[in-house]
Amino acid sequence: MTATLQTFLEKSERKAFDAEHKRKLLFNIGKYDATVVKGKEQYADLELVRKRAKNIKWKALENLDKYLIEFETNFTANGGKVIWANDKKEAQQEILKILKRKETRSVVKAKSMTSEEIHLNDFLAENNIESIETDLGEFIQQLDGEAPYHIVTPAMHKSKEDVAKLFNEKLGTSLDLTPEELTLVARDRLRKKYLDAEVGFSGANFILPDIGGIAITENEGNGRLSTSFPKTHIVVVGIEKMLTSVNDLNIMWPLLATYGTGQKVTVYNTILTGPKKEIENDGPDEMYVILLDNGRSKLLADETKREALYCIRCGACLNACPVYKNIGGHSYGSTYSGPIGSIITPHYDGMEEFKHLSQASSLCGNCTEVCPVRINLHTLLLYNRKESVEEGYTTFSEKMTWKLWRRAMLNRKVMDRYNASLKNFAIKTLFKNSWGKRREMIKFAPKSFSKMWVDAHGEKGE
Numbered sequence: 001m002t003a004t005l006q007t008f009l010e011k012s013e014r015k016a017f018d019a020e021h022k023r024k025l026l027f028n029i030g031k032y033d034a035t036v037v038k039g040k041e042q043y044a045d046l047e048l049v050r051k052r053a054k055n056i057k058w059k060a061l062e063n064l065d066k067y068l069i070e071f072e073t074n075f076t077a078n079g080g081k082v083i084w085a086n087d088k089k090e091a092q093q094e095i096l097k098i099l100k101r102k103e104t105r106s107v108v109k110a111k112s113m114t115s116e117e118i119h120l121n122d123f124l125a126e127n128n129i130e131s132i133e134t135d136l137g138e139f140i141q142q143l144d145g146e147a148p149y150h151i152v153t154p155a156m157h158k159s160k161e162d163v164a165k166l167f168n169e170k171l172g173t174s175l176d177l178t179p180e181e182l183t184l185v186a187r188d189r190l191r192k193k194y195l196d197a198e199v200g201f202s203g204a205n206f207i208l209p210d211i212g213g214i215a216i217t218e219n220e221g222n223g224r225l226s227t228s229f230p231k232t233h234i235v236v237v238g239i240e241k242m243l244t245s246v247n248d249l250n251i252m253w254p255l256l257a258t259y260g261t262g263q264k265v266t267v268y269n270t271i272l273t274g275p276k277k278e279i280e281n282d283g284p285d286e287m288y289v290i291l292l293d294n295g296r297s298k299l300l301a302d303e304t305k306r307e308a309l310y311c312i313r314c315g316a317c318l319n320a321c322p323v324y325k326n327i328g329g330h331s332y333g334s335t336y337s338g339p340i341g342s343i344i345t346p347h348y349d350g351m352e353e354f355k356h357l358s359q360a361s362s363l364c365g366n367c368t369e370v371c372p373v374r375i376n377l378h379t380l381l382l383y384n385r386k387e388s389v390e391e392g393y394t395t396f397s398e399k400m401t402w403k404l405w406r407r408a409m410l411n412r413k414v415m416d417r418y419n420a421s422l423k424n425f426a427i428k429t430l431f432k433n434s435w436g437k438r439r440e441m442i443k444f445a446p447k448s449f450s451k452m453w454v455d456a457h458g459e460k461g462e
Contacts, residue, residue, distance in 0.1 A: 005356045011331040035262025054373045057310035060242045067209040074212025078274030080287045088118040104198045110223035111135035112203030117335045134222035149329035152315035200230035204237040208246045213273035217266045233284035240309035259314040259372040295348035317367035339367035358384035420444040
């Protein structure tokens with residue numbers, strides 16, 4: 001058993017039986033479910049829009065090599081600079097080169113899961129550079145020393161009382177502040193940080209090759225502040241965020257808003273095509289886009305699993321997943337949690353280390369049902385399971401168990417050879433600490449169906 005699996009099992013065990021944790025999580029997911037229903041009302045034919053969105057992502061990924069070059073050409077012509085990073089380490093080192101040239105002491109960050117993927121905050125701290133999260137949820141999590149709990153809602157597992165207590169402990173505020181007052185406290189703390197920071201970071205929801213730009217969607221305005229006040233703007237974005245054209249946004253922006261937060265469209269939608277021009281009054285003097293691979297090319301090369309890269313990070317599959325609702329986001333031990341995280345993490349961070357995430361699923365298909373771009377998520381989980389076996393990441397005992405099970409299932413005489421009491425004893429002995437820990441043990445009937453059939457109809461069924 002790997003250390004990652006051991007940690008996953010321990011955290012899952014603890015969270016699954018934490019009634020207060022489950023209450024908070026289900027309360028927040030319940031609010032999400034109610035708003036998404038209303039958000040979907042804007043569509044006359046939602047299924048048609050979902051099909052079109054999937055086709056956009058299909059075309060973008062099938063021609064990704066062409067679109068990446070087109071983006072680099074146009075973005076560079078706009079005055080920006082493109083950096084290609086094969087993995088986390090390359091991305092970190094390229095970022096550090098820029099920050100050292102700028103003699104950077106502090107940076108501000110808009111919400112970005114890709115920056116979480118490369119562990120940017122920890123890396124900057126190791127190099128004595130202050131990194132401030134400006135999204136309210138991310139700010140709360142950073143203050144608490146925790147990673148984001150959810151792709152869209154980083155502090156989903158916290159109640160307003162939890163946040164008030166955290167602010168009281170860390171910032172010295174009153175315990176009886178309302179959510180609005182807590183927000184104002186955070187805003188007041190962050191305003192000066194925007195002005196002091198030499199560099200601003202963001203991710204990108206979409207890459208727009210035809211205009212050489214990136215699209216950012218947000219609800220707080222912190223993204224615009226983080227990308228316009230500092231003199232240098234660095235974007236860290238996965239190569240799979242590609243669209244075919246800026247015109248695709250008329251489908252993708254409302255769809256992301258509806259499935260992400262239940263809105264018709266998010267409050268702030270921004271397209272950035274490079275550094276400040278001479279005729280512009282604000283914006284950075286320099287803008288870099290770091291195109292991150294980090295396992296994405298491996299997924300892209302696999303025709304059966306390529307579909308996982310269609311994800312637009314709306315978080316809908318997490319909110320629908322019965323496993324996520326029970327164990328929460330931190331149990332996964334990875335940047336991306338929930339069904340989509342269980343699919344892509346083994347390819348980004350190693351199948352041997354994270355194959356168990358694809359096993360942690362009921363395969364109910366609810367994630368596939370709610371995905372706005374119709375990714376066949378539960379099927380991809382099965383493909384991951386198959387790959388982990390083919391690559392030899394199974395134990396000897398597991399192999400022997402399935403070998404014996406297969407032999408018995410294909411031979412009726414073997415299945416009927418032993419009486420029910422012996423079978424019940426074997427099952428109780430073998431599975432008392434796994435299946436039997438939380439469930440009533442399986443009990444075999446005194447006679448199998450085949451024996452009852454023979455008693456009733458004879459050997460030949462006459």
